[in-house]
Amino acid sequence: MPRLESRTRVPLAIAIIAPIAAVAFTLIACAGLIIWAGAPVGHAYVLLFDGAFGSRFAIAETLTRATPLILTGLAAAVAFRAHFYNIGAEGQLYLGALAAVAVGGGAISAPPALLFPLMMIAGAVAGGLFLLVPALAKTRLGVDEVVTTLLLNFIALLFVSMMLDGPMKDPLSMGWPQSVGIVPELTFGKLIERSRVHSGLIIAIVLAVVLWVVNARTTFGYEMRAVGANARAARFAGVSVNSVMLKTALLSGALAGLAGVGEVAGRAGYLTLDMSPGYGYSGIVIAMLAGLNPLGVVLAAVFVAGIIVGADSMSRAIAVPTYLADVIVAVSLLSMLVATMLARYRVRWS
């Protein structure tokens, strides 16, 4: 019978080996599916890697994908760290995008130097305020935030749909539910020539670093970590748990809202209802993969984006469905969670 004994400290070697072992296990486990699909395993993985990181174009595509994922990953990481389970990043992302279009769609005339920050702030505020509702319901009435944030996603999407079919519909869209475009002076600059990588990537990475610093070095970061690690003890020590929870919710929602701003002003140019293929939900996976560490979120987002982009290009070359990307991400999350858990224990055979 194997028995688990907990370690007092995780040795560095094991802390490094654990994630590598998890990825290796994922690739081995998913090989079965590739064989099942009738493709050569080695070739498929080479194509997957090439499609994600094998060329300038591939890297650019992966980074473009990673940009919103970093922000939604940060949104989940910040909230989860304080034990506030925000499942609603998808809805906050769409509201952030909608607010960006409202400000940057040409309806307001002001110098771009003023309008650009205003557009960013509007997106962040829209996402933040939208998450404030379930946060207040949780702190005041004890309503479970998992349920409310999840359900608010549908409300947000329906609201956006209503706006895109109504007041904010682009008159030149030939009947498609889509918004007017962001005016060209307000769109994000391109980072790489002839690619879709935009300066939103820089913003996302800077925010990850800022959050890491906030966590480690500021009083507010201390309060968030204290509340997340042990809310009862934090309250005993005089931390106002509710106020920290509300601030955290505002921050988390704002990050998801910014993801929406980046997508609409950096990549798509205008807002449609299929702008996000579930970035808000993927953010949760990324945050968990990263162990809720803001810097880890950047790596995890690039990893997940690479799998998605790589699987796309792989499936174009050989007959393996793109769904394999979802399976790989899911298996890697599970094996990463098991690996980090096992890293904290020692297995004894008796």
Place this chain on the structure above:
Amino acid sequence: MEAPALQLSGITKRFGALVANDDISLDLGAGEVLALLGENGAGKSTLVSILFGHYVADAGAIQVFGQPLPPGNPKAALAAGIGMVHQHFTLADNLSVLDNVLIGTEPLWRPLSYRREARAKLLRTSQQFGLTVNPDARIADLSVGERQRVEILKALYRGARILILDEPTAVLTPQEVEALFATLKTLVADGLSIIFISHKLDEVLAVSQRVAVLRQGKLVAMREAGATSKAELAQLMVGRRVDAPVRLANISQGGARLSVTGLAAGEKLKDATFEVGRGEIFGIAGVSGNGQAQLADALCGLLAPMRGEIRLDGRPLAPSPRTFIGAGVARVPEDRGTVGVIGDLAIWENAISENYRDAQYSRYGWRQRAAAKEQAKRIIEQFDVRCSGPDAPARSMSGGNIQKLILGRALVREPVAIVANQPTWGLDVGAVSYIHSQILAARSRGAAVVLISEDLDELFAIADRIAVMFHGTLSAARSDWTIAQIGLAMAGTNEAVHASA
């Protein structure tokens, strides 16, 4: 000669560098009560866990009635006739006595349960051993003493011939302790064998035939109860002489420092009125669950009173932990590991957790880490907190050192009042005497101390006056209680409780 009921030979168990049990051999005769005496951390729990199959010993063997007991198998231990009564009861509150006894004895996939037969068997068992209890009563409606009886019945129902009682008296009133001892005598007369785990010397001498003393994992002595004394056992247990903390005569300088009037809070605290003067330790006794937790929470600023008020030096205190900390109330919570500290955060972060907002630790929202670590080092040094350094997580410390950190971070700010709820619960003798001496020192500096405790010995040792909580109401305080009187008051049968308020 027949085989002893239980025979342990050469039991050794290591956890990393720590040797929890070091080559322990002992035997238990049929119809014998053997006391296992030792401080916290002496290895009693480990030994019992090995016996019960929760741990596997690194070396050694166990024989029950002459048969070897397979290691690491709780089911085999149960089948061999070993029954365990835990200190914290393992009963489901909203189920009946019968249900609680039956849980786990029935196969999961049986379509019908044979309740009628089970009930008859339970009644037979309860009559045989004189443990009267109504099989249909809900556990939630029973007193603590009765619940313990159900725990014992549960073990007997499963055919236990060897009963292990882990600190069975910790939750009982003195009178209930008497009743328990009477029960144990009937059980032994019937041929059962009992291992009685305790760190209370009087009880050990009163109930057992032989006493096994553990210290730092080793069996240091085996004595006949009739041929030893409290003093000898105490010295064996601790390994050195322990002096009771020196308590100066009543030095209360009069004038109420902390005054509580007509306080009602939460569901359980109905009415508490008392005053604590400068340099006075005010003890609050009572069986757990009579409203002490709510009183402690209210006195820590955690729980807003429904009625009544708390004043410090004449000024009313608004119910918030921050107000209380700011006003100079030092607080020691009952649950040191999960309320007193945040285990995942570093020791230095816990050392300033009550005043992290102060200018010296936080400037423009940035933490002043150097100052905070400096403060942590000061506390660690001044209050003898044993740890691997201020950067280690708080949960890496033992309970006694966590308590020293909690007490230290509060005392270092020279509080005017101290609210301590069960400050020495579960600590070893050395830590207990250290905590007591620190509380007494704060008293000499003029602090008003509220000491809530379920340990009467502790209250009698250091409190100046003691009041008793029963059903949410606090009795009048007295400085001249006898053990018998206070026991009756704790059970709610004292005239004084109802006459005065």
